[in-house]
Amino acid sequence: MEKRVTFNERWLPYLLLGPQMIITLVFFFWPSGQAIYQSVLIEDAFGGNSKFVWFENFAQLFRDNSYAHSAQITVVFSFLVAAIGLGISLLLAVMADRVIRGATAYKTFLVWPYAVAPAVAGVLWGFLFNPSVGILAWMLQGIGIEFNYVVNGNQALLLVVIAAVWNQISYNFLFFLAGLQSIPKSLIEAAAIDGAGPGRRFWDIVFPLLSPVGFFLLVVNIIYAFFGTFGVVDSLTKGGPGKSTEILVFKVFNDGFRGQDLGGSSAQSVILMVVVIALTFVQFRFIERRVHY
């Protein structure tokens, strides 16, 4: 879409674009370029001298078991975050859509977790499951389950998933609720007249009509699990115990800053860039399609 009516000015548009372009250039293109450049270099241990090594850094990553491990954890993690998060928020949205009284109040009570910083969400859940003072860890112990996320890798991963889902639920809920409210009531009524019960109506009418929203949310949740959960991981587990919660975005940071492996970390950045670009592309293709529905 373009404007028919425009202004004719020679320099003004450049002036107006200036601030954004300068900032984008300095803080986006320059660092991204550097990531790509450094990903094909190996710096020696004393810094200063760096050697061009083609794709050696990438080859090393693909040979590296800990990278494969981290990728595997990221896939499991994002699958769990997306599946659990979407499931719970769909249930809540369907139920909230049904009730007429109190719907607005419920909405207010469900949207606020979005405002809590991921890092703070990590601290809250870490407190609830803290092995010595956590109330939920204590309850679990009462029914015979030893929950100690500080030493148990699977439990740590589960806890990170719970905190991440909690943080993202309001977002999913709002989009599902908006999707539900945009379904024409006449369709539901027609089905009801034909004798379809609530369950049948949900699976045969509501659910298919909701699938575009669901797919959009799936992509958003995967992007969120990949990149938005750094704060949760860092304040809960720091990637541990061992490396059981070291998701890819955490590894980039860990190898680059703590391990001082610039080449390796940059190669990981480049791989992640490709992943985001692919995911964003999927998302846009989908949104374009949604317009024609």
Next chain:
Amino acid sequence: MVENRPFLTLLSHFVVLLGVVIIAFPVWMTFVASTHSQQTMLQSPIPVLPGPHLIENYAKVLTEGYGKVGSTPVMMTLTNSMIMALGVAIGKIAISIISAFAIVYFRFPGRMFFFWAIFVTLMLPVEVRIVPTYGVVASLGMLDSYSGLIIPLIASATATFLFRQFFLSVPDELTEAARVDGASPMRFFWDILLPMSRTSIAALFVIQFIYGWNQYLWPLLITTKESYYTVVMTVSRQANVVDGVPSWNLLMAMAMLAMLPPVLVVVFMQRQFVRGLVETEK
């Protein structure tokens, strides 16, 4: 609803209420913990109802900080967070509204090039290119400064696209009328476009304020002086103190204070918040 099924309605209320309770539970426990004394918080099980130390704990973290040597008063980290959140929100809105204006209302060589240059920034979150971005900021001497906290984060395309979308929906007749009356482009921008964009600006402000407030990795990396610490990063840092058990009551009071401003913004500006969330995804 299409039919009256009292049992199902009751079930719906029950499920949603259960969801609300479960979702609120962590914050309730945080609040409870922030109202007890350190001794109470070391006994297991910890209490589930508020205690008598509320004012004492909050006053302590606000003015003295966490209580250990060299800790930062939360008053100061809250101020830093506020500066950062406002800076990010206002900065983003300011630079993107004028660049959207340029892209929509002018025809000039390189227009599509600029459009795409902004567009690609949509794709890469700061976490992905964190190491080189840190390098750039360091070489510009912007570590430990408000400009270092704010400026690298305001380069983002979402806001520009939102304004572009909105400008495209503004009727051309307005532009024509302004031109017939001899208004300059900037005059048109200030007197017509900007007032019309009020709701979009408000929606975007809410989203970006939360985004700026909740930043964690970025302030963690580029601040080494305590006078620039933000509240979110100090909460996480204190939760992971190396030397033993954290003082849960004070830590949780800090966490409450870190959550309060953005949560209040969402609750009181809920309409703008929902609008902003939906529109930035278009």
